[in-house]
Amino acid sequence: MKKIFLILILSILILSFKQKNETTPISKESNSTINDTLTKNLNLAYKKGAIIGFSVSVVNEKGLIYDKGFGFTDIEQKKAYTSNTIQNIASISKTLIGISLFKAQELGKLNINDPINKYLPFKIVNPNHPEIPILIKHLAYHTSSITDLDEVYAKSYILTKDKHDENEGVYDYFNKPENNISLSDFMRNSLTENGKWYSKNTFLNAKPGEKREYSNIAAALCALVIESATGQNYTSFTKENILKPLKMNSSGWSSKDIDTNRRSRLFANKEKMIAEYSLITYPDGGFLTSSKDLGLFLSELIKGYEGNGKLLKKESYKKLFEKQIFASNGTNEEYGVFIEFRDSFLDIKNEMIGHNGSDPGVFTAMYFNPKTKIGTIVLVNTDTDFTAIVWPEIEQIWKATSDYQNTINK
Template sequence: MKKTRLGFLLTILFITICYPFNTAVAQSFESKVDQLIQTEFSDSNGPGGVFMVAQYGKPIYRKAFGKANLELDNNLSPESVFQIGSMTKQFTAISVLMLEEQGKLNTNDPISKYLPDYPKGDKITIHHLLTHTSGIKDFTKMKSLSTIAQKEMTPKMMVDFFKDEPMDFDPGEKFEYNNSGYVLLGYLIELVSGEQYEDFIKKHIFDKAGMNQSYYASDRKIINKRAYGYHRKEYGYVNKTMISFSVPFSSGSLMSTVSDMLKWQNALNQHLFLSTDKTRKAFSKYKLNNGEAFTYGYGWHIKDINGIPTREHGGSIFGFKSMGVYIPSVDIYVIGFSNCDCHSPTQITRDIAALALTEIGK
């Protein structure tokens, strides 16, 4: 009886001492994160954002700021669905590696193997497309983009739109962020798999990872908990510019929630889609023709925060901005979405990640 009572008392003492400390740390971290976010997202009556911090696959901070729809005066919630822009490239890159693991393509293949009439296609490899080193003209920098921005384009039409443009540099000579390369990758996914890109992503990634609130973007479909996108003018906010999502296609046309993006990150860690070796290809640094290393893998920037390696990527599309940072060594994932392209979550997300390293990454 005495031993049992002593054990009980020790347990109470442990809880009394430790629990308030842990609660205090959590409250302090939450308060500091709130302050970081509110430097940019301070207008509770305007469009805002959703931010999440997770460690070991579980959320430890998740909050929404501002409005999902100004006209209806609806607040954003942690489950709001945002357009994620170029974070789409992660899904495209992993899809390519899935097809490589199935033996249906090789990242060292020249694109002429699949598109025989592509100019200089024998010198441009899938690897070049994945790493933004192809030298292909980025369609977002073409003055004629406005002529197709609202048209329904097939992947082939998109490729034909930019393929005859002069190359910016020879393949492998330079790293220069490039949306055209990822549109080409989406087209190759369709050619090799026999499935439409939208269907491939849903079947082989979203459904497999349980990402039930993630979609190929549409302004016509009824999407539960949709966040509406905005621009800010001198006279106030306006609804986002309308585009056809067939234009950004596999370079920037997906939608998701912060919770679904955590499912994505967890699925990557658990090798749900790829073997360990194949997954490693996405997160490796590569070199240019001259041997110089650059900080991009396949669909992710490979960077660091205070010397600690990170995997990062952001996105920007009319009315929306996004940013995600993953710190593998401490399994911390930080993600931020904004439904006004006047508010960037990029630096805030990195600042939160740096704070998380200091406060909880031990």
């Protein structure tokens, strides 16, 4: 009898302890208060006055938790920047290459362990190690030994028009519209021995696969490999296999794919816009989307990390997020396929998986916490180099979203 009584007491204690440690669901009223606090803190950041417009979206595996825009999309400050505002997202675009790469492999069109020259219409070799082939996975992990020479990569930036207003700034490396060429021609000119921009300095002394060095050109080359292997241009391949399944209806690779009335101008500062431009190497940084639409993609990445994504099979997602360790400045850094693993970002300590990006007039960040399964997107339409307080404002924005995540996670 005593034994039965003791078991009963233990059961009650265990149940009581379990109840105390279960997370209390957040009520709609409580969630609204937390969201209002984030909006207040983001407004405080915006009042620093350096950023013209930005948006923030916070998601989990089920979808959006928070999304809101701040500021404006035009120099007259008449059109509000919202979570539906569209702009290019710079290097976050590379995360779509990762998904596309494994989709092409699932379709039997390629294998990431294959040499790139198995698929390309021209031959690319490192002249310092011509006997060692560059593999597709070398492009995916930024270990291809291809490096971005400024004088070569800058040729990717193409102006939309020849004439510009006084309040539109033009970088000296921007190229005229008539210099626009195909992605394939750009790679041929840049990376093949007979190319008109070819230089041996485009290749490292390190062997392919030996050293990690971030390369935009190599990332765009990976998209060209996908094109060549599938027989389908990269734009339509991503539309078919990423955008349509996720219903990212406000996203695309050019002005033809989006509602241009919702597109933001990009700014140097409040007095000067940056002239409209596009990228020949568009897969590495030219994706156009809104924070709300990109939130659909981030939710998919969170689900994919857990093995529940819809775009790829479980095994493909496992390979996408499989950590590869690379030494850098005496420390080890971890990367997946066009994916970063971080323990901090903008001075905020946190476990994060994702990518960030910058281009003229653009700063972006997209990361999720693998433990809490909560992710944040920040899109900014203002350059980080012209005004000293842009970075402090971005840091304040990121801290506000981090505090928000911590609160809802409690």
